[in-house]
Every structure is written in structure tokens, then in C-alpha cells.
Amino acid sequence: MKVLPLVIACGLLGGVGQAWAADNAADLSAQVIAHLGQVGERTQTFHEKKDIAALTHPLLSNGVLVFHRPAYLEKKTQAPRPETLVIDGDMVSIQRGAGEVHHVALAQNAALALLAATLRAPLEGNLPALTHDYAVTAQGDLGAWTLRMTPTSAQAVQLVRLVVLTGRNNAVDSLRIVQANGDVQTLTLDP
Numbered sequence: 001m002k003v004l005p006l007v008i009a010c011g012l013l014g015g016v017g018q019a020w021a022a023d024n025a026a027d028l029s030a031q032v033i034a035h036l037g038q039v040g041e042r043t044q045t046f047h048e049k050k051d052i053a054a055l056t057h058p059l060l061s062n063g064v065l066v067f068h069r070p071a072y073l074e075k076k077t078q079a080p081r082p083e084t085l086v087i088d089g090d091m092v093s094i095q096r097g098a099g100e101v102h103h104v105a106l107a108q109n110a111a112l113a114l115l116a117a118t119l120r121a122p123l124e125g126n127l128p129a130l131t132h133d134y135a136v137t138a139q140g141d142l143g144a145w146t147l148r149m150t151p152t153s154a155q156a157v158q159l160v161r162l163v164v165l166t167g168r169n170n171a172v173d174s175l176r177i178v179q180a181n182g183d184v185q186t187l188t189l190d191p
Contacts, residue, residue, distance in 0.1 A: 045064055
């Protein structure tokens with residue numbers, strides 16, 4: 001007869017443990033995003049690999065990534081071909097080589113708006129912007145962490161399966177985006 005109360009107590013403690021782990025992951029997510037947001041400017045070189053199902057080999061590129069407040073992100077690809085992507089406030093500018101600069105308002109392109117939020121919100125320390133489209137969970141600690149962003153909004157689900165950010169302290173080491181069609185984009189940032 002004493003076994004049943006022990007089994008019930010173990011079950012209740014297991015549920016409390018799961019709830020504590022979930023709260024800890026939410027707390028860590030908030031802490032990581034807050035730490036990332038403390039850095040007002042970043043300039044880092046990057047290496048990018050795109051695995052696209054329609055291609056037999058991955059696409060490789062490298063360049064420089066620049067971020068500064070309030071909402072400026074520039075991805076300047078140097079190789080294999082020059083290309084500059086700038087997300088500044090509510091506008092996106094794209095220039096390939098020395099060609100013409102094309103401007104697009106984020107309000108006119110839902111996919112670009114989601115990409116802008118996915119890339120900028122962590123760097124801005126803006127957890128509410130991320131949780132608008134994603135469920136955000138974290139593993140590790142502030143010394144070495146992994147953030148997993150699973151799409152929750154209808155728009156994000158159509159475009160993305162998963163976004164994974166890894167890093168240390170207030171620095172991002174890598175960003176991996178698994179698109180809804182299975183293509184994978186991995187951006188590795190140099191320290």
C-alpha cells in the first residue's frame with residue numbers, strides 16, 4: 001500500500017521537474033536575447049553554406065556582416081560574387097556587383113519581413129519580435145548556448161521549419177535556417 005503513494009509522489013515530482021526545465025529554458029532564452037541586445041554594434045566576417053536540393057554541390061560564400069542600432073543590418077558578400085544586402089529600418093536594398101541597387105519595403109514582401117525579424121531581433125535583444133513568429137527555446141548556459149526557434153505563425157510555417165542560433169556570452173557563432181522546402185542555409189561568424 002505504501003508503493004502507490006510513492007509512485008504518485010514520483011510522478012508529481014517528475015511533472016514539477018519538467019515544468020522547472022521548461023521555465024529554465026524560457027529564462028535562458030530571455031537572458032541570451034537580453035545579452036545579445038547589449039551589444040550596440042557588431043562587425044564580423046562570415047562564411048555561408050547553402051545546401052539546396054536542386055543542386056549537386058552546396059553554394060559557398062563569404063563576406064562581412066555589420067549590425068548597429070537601431071535597426072541596421074548589412075550582409076556584404078565578397079566571394080564568389082560581390083553582393084550587398086542592407087536591411088535598414090523598414091527598407092531592404094540589394095545590389096549585385098556594381099549593378100543597380102534595388103529597394104523593397106518590408107511591408108511589401110512578407111518573406112523579407114520575416115527574414116529581417118529573424119536576423120535583427122536577436123541582435124536587438126527583442127524577444128517579443130521573435131515570439132511573434134517563433135517558439136523560442138534554449139539549451140546550455142550563458143557561456144555556451146543554443147537557441148532553437150520553431151515557427152508558430154502561419155506565415156513563418158510556410159517559409160521556415162527551424163532556425164538555430166548558437167553562441168557564447170553575447171556573441172553569435174552560427175545561424176542555421178532550415179527552410180520549409182528542406183533547403184538549409186548555415187552562416188558561421190568568425191570571432
